[in-house]
Amino acid sequence: MDPSKERNGEYMRKLLTGLIPFAVILLAWFTASKAGSFNDAVNSVMLVLPFVIAVLALFMSIWYKNSRFFFLTVFMLLSSIILKIAVAKEAMLVEAVTAISILIPINMVWLAFISERGIITCYGANKALLIGIQLAWVLVSVLGKSEDPAGGLLNPDQAMRLPAPAIILYVIAIGFLLINYILKGQYIFVVFISILITTYISLHFAHRPVIHAIFTSSVFIMVVSALFEVSYSLAFYDTLTGVLSRRAFDQELDKLGRQYCIAMVDIDHFKRVNDTYGHDIGDEVLKMVASILSRISYRARAFRYGGEEFAIIFQGQRISEVMAVLERVRLAVEQRSFIIRSENRPKKKPEKITGSSKGRGKINITVSIGVAQKTESLKTPLEVVKKADEALYRAKTGGRNRVSK
Numbered sequence: 320m321d322p323s324k325e326r327n328g329e330y331m332r333k334l335l336t337g338l339i340p341f342a343v344i345l346l347a348w349f350t351a352s353k354a355g356s357f358n359d360a361v362n363s364v365m366l367v368l369p370f371v372i373a374v375l376a377l378f379m380s381i382w383y384k385n386s387r388f389f390f391l392t393v394f395m396l397l398s399s400i401i402l403k404i405a406v407a408k409e410a411m412l413v414e415a416v417t418a419i420s421i422l423i424p425i426n427m428v429w430l431a432f433i434s435e436r437g438i439i440t441c442y443g444a445n446k447a448l449l450i451g452i453q454l455a456w457v458l459v460s461v462l463g464k465s466e467d468p469a470g471g472l473l474n475p476d477q478a479m480r481l482p483a484p485a486i487i488l489y490v491i492a493i494g495f496l497l498i499n500y501i502l503k504g505q506y507i508f509v510v511f512i513s514i515l516i517t518t519y520i521s522l523h524f525a526h527r528p529v530i531h532a533i534f535t536s537s538v539f540i541m542v543v544s545a546l547f548e549v550s551y552s553l554a555f556y557d558t559l560t561g562v563l564s565r566r567a568f569d570q571e572l573d574k575l576g577r578q579y580c581i582a583m584v585d586i587d588h589f590k591r592v593n594d595t596y597g598h599d600i601g602d603e604v605l606k607m608v609a610s611i612l613s614r615i616s617y618r619a620r621a622f623r624y625g626g627e628e629f630a631i632i633f634q635g636q637r638i639s640e641v642m643a644v645l646e647r648v649r650l651a652v653e654q655r656s657f658i659i660r661s662e663n664r665p666k667k668k669p670e671k672i673t674g675s676s677k678g679r680g681k682i683n684i685t686v687s688i689g690v691a692q693k694t695e696s697l698k699t700p701l702e703v704v705k706k707a708d709e710a711l712y713r714a715k716t717g718g719r720n721r722v723s724k
Contacts, residue, residue, distance in 0.1 A: 340513030347537035372539035379546040411461040418457040420485035424492035431511045478523035510545045557623035560609035568622035572700035580633040582690040583711040587719040589627035638692040685720035
């Protein structure tokens with residue numbers, strides 16, 4: 320398969336994935352517009368649907384160990400239950416909508432940026448406690464009301480109004496997430512922006528249980544969709560470096576055409592880097608090398624093969640063409656100085672960096688590369704990989720920091 324076509328296919332997949340949340344919003348809006356014609360059976364299904372999808376989202380969050388979406392689902396599910404209680408009593412709906420409309424944008428921004436540190440952990444317990452305190456306050460303060468502050472003026476045929484502070488918070492939250500998406504290009508921000516838009520709409524119809532349930536269901540559908548995207552990324556992308564994973568490499572071997580080259584890249588003395596500077600610095604070195612490999616060209620794809628070893632597949636190219644490219648890669652890594660600083664590093668860069676003591680100084684990273692191409696004697700991808708490994712071994716034993724074929 321032509322690598323340019325494969326890249327285009329990957330871009331198209333990401334584009335369609337990014338459009339899914341907005342398609343869900345449009346579908347929810349269309350369904351809500353038909354809510355007046357639903358019979359009792361359909362209404363009953365719509366009212367139960369959010370809880371069914373929420374359970375699925377919770378199960379998937381636990382399965383993929385994603386605390387962000389787990390606590391998002393918990394927060395939205397409990398908020399929905401509080402609104403149902405408020406609607407049933409008719410005395411506290413305005414207060415409930417006011418409080419929850421303020422809490423949602425704050426919590427969405429918080430959840431979008433929290434680190435993944437597990438669900439059933441101390442960090443998970445702290446998140447659960449924070450969410451619990453917020454919603455317990457809403458529940459207690461709302462249930463304490465005995466009269467409808469709206470004075471019975473809520474019109475089921477009109478949308479509810481959100482308070483000005485809530486509207487301002489929604490605008491700030493969406494704007495902040497949008498800026499981060501533009502700067503970082505991460506799919507997670509698209510999901511949270513879509514959820515904020517959906518909840519903003521749903522709260523206007525909190526007094527219409529069926530319509531509110533439709534939009535709440537769409538929130539949980541977005542979470543499930545995002546978790547499927549997470550599972551795909553975990554399977555085919557290396558979470559540390561961002562390049563394609565070993566599993567993706569193995570699958571790519573099955574799709575290779577008649578002419579291709581495979582290069583194996585190994586970071587020289589990587590164990591020494593880990594032992595001297597620590598694994599966190601070693602991780603940064605891996606990211607640096609991966610970033611260089613991922614920018615080679617549109618006719619090559621880089622993969623994390625394992626440990627400090629990477630693989631590159633060149634489709635439709637001969638080894639004579641590839642050698643020059645790999646030499647440029649080797650030189651790019653060699654010329655990229657890696658600066659090590661202590662935790663108490665100065666804010667301003669010193670004029671001269673010297674020394675090689677742990678936690679401070681400059682280290683020069685190099686790579687050894689072995690490459691092989693498909694020939695009459697090397698007919699299968701695995702044979703080419705083995706030949707590239709042998710060439711990598713020659714590069715290592717020959718002094719490192721070189722390209723061998």
